[in-house]
Amino acid sequence: MVGTGLASKLVAKGHDVRLGARRADNEKALAWAQSSGERASNGTFADAAAFGEVVFLCTNGSHALDALALAGAEALGSKVLIDVTNALEFPQGGAPVALSGNTDSIAERIQAAFPRSKVVKALNTVNWRVMADANLVGSGDHHLFLSGNDPEAKKAAATLITESFGWKHFIDLGDVTTARGTEAYIAFWVRVRLALGTSSFNVKIVTDTTALP
Numbered sequence: 140m141v142g143t144g145l146a147s148k149l150v151a152k153g154h155d156v157r158l159g160a161r162r163a164d165n166e167k168a169l170a171w172a173q174s175s176g177e178r179a180s181n182g183t184f185a186d187a188a189a190f191g192e193v194v195f196l197c198t199n200g201s202h203a204l205d206a207l208a209l210a211g212a213e214a215l216g217s218k219v220l221i222d223v224t225n226a227l228e229f230p231q232g233g234a235p236v237a238l239s240g241n242t243d244s245i246a247e248r249i250q251a252a253f254p255r256s257k258v259v260k261a262l263n264t265v266n267w268r269v270m271a272d273a274n275l276v277g278s279g280d281h282h283l284f285l286s287g288n289d290p291e292a293k294k295a296a297a298t299l300i301t302e303s304f305g306w307k308h309f310i311d312l313g314d315v316t317t318a319r320g321t322e323a324y325i326a327f328w329v330r331v332r333l334a335l336g337t338s339s340f341n342v343k344i345v346t347d348t349t350a351l352p
């Protein structure tokens with residue numbers, strides 16, 4: 140859902156996009172490429188990583204490193220890697236549990252395993268439709284969070300996300316370890332989603348400006 144949702148919007152905005160999967164003949168990826176015009180193509184994770192100037196990681200969070208291992212360090216190079224993944228478990232009869240967040244995060248594991256990649260955690264705090272079109276909610280007056288070690292990579296990611304998906308407001312949380320916060324937030328997000336009965340929502344951060352130092 141996330142991969143094809145973002146890929147379709149990027150193609151509509153004039154980007155060439157190669158959608159990766161474990162197998163080059165992945166049916167969903169093939170169907171997306173065949174129905175999305177000449178700027179769209181598909182291939183293996185390695186093909187997609189080698190093709191892109193920027194790489195979006197939209198895999199199952201628990202298998203993010205497996206997918207990136209298939210992509211390979213050479214294909215990923217020193218590109219900006221926008222990591223939108225979360226890892227969540229739904230124990231039978233219990234509340235959802237985020238599988239990362241307190242002392243570790245998927246984004247940190249990726250940055251450690253692929254030190255040349257410029258990992259930027261972003262977009263993982265909203266549903267895929269909102270990711271691809273911020274204006275779906277509150278005319279875009281709400282926030283997206285960024286985590287990553289490289290300030291220029293965060294700037295580049297924010298520019299692409301603004302131009303392609305209409306996001307206006309970003310909060311740079313800091314280095315890649317701050318992804319622990321947004322990856323843990325997903326367990327709260329699920330509870331809000333259940334309470335509201337819709338996935339089309341987001342948060343806006345407001346401060347008491349009189350209390351700032």
Ligand SMILES: NC(=O)c1ccc[n+]([C@@H]2O[C@H](COP(=O)([O-])OP(=O)(O)OC[C@H]3O[C@@H](n4cnc5c(N)ncnc54)[C@H](OP(=O)(O)O)[C@@H]3O)[C@@H](O)[C@H]2O)c1
Binds near residue numbers: 142165199205226264
């Ligand atoms: N759905 C949302 O609205 C939403 C919102 C925020 C964040 N996210 C996060 O975005 C990510 C994508 O979510 P999704 O629902 O679109 O897809 P998903 O079902 O979580 O993941 C599908 C992707 O994971 C890959 N994958 C699955 N098992 C794998 C394995 N063992 N090794 C390597 N790759 C594997 C699949 O590859 P193949 O194509 O080869 O099967 C496919 O590319 C997730 O991390 C999710 O938590 C989703």
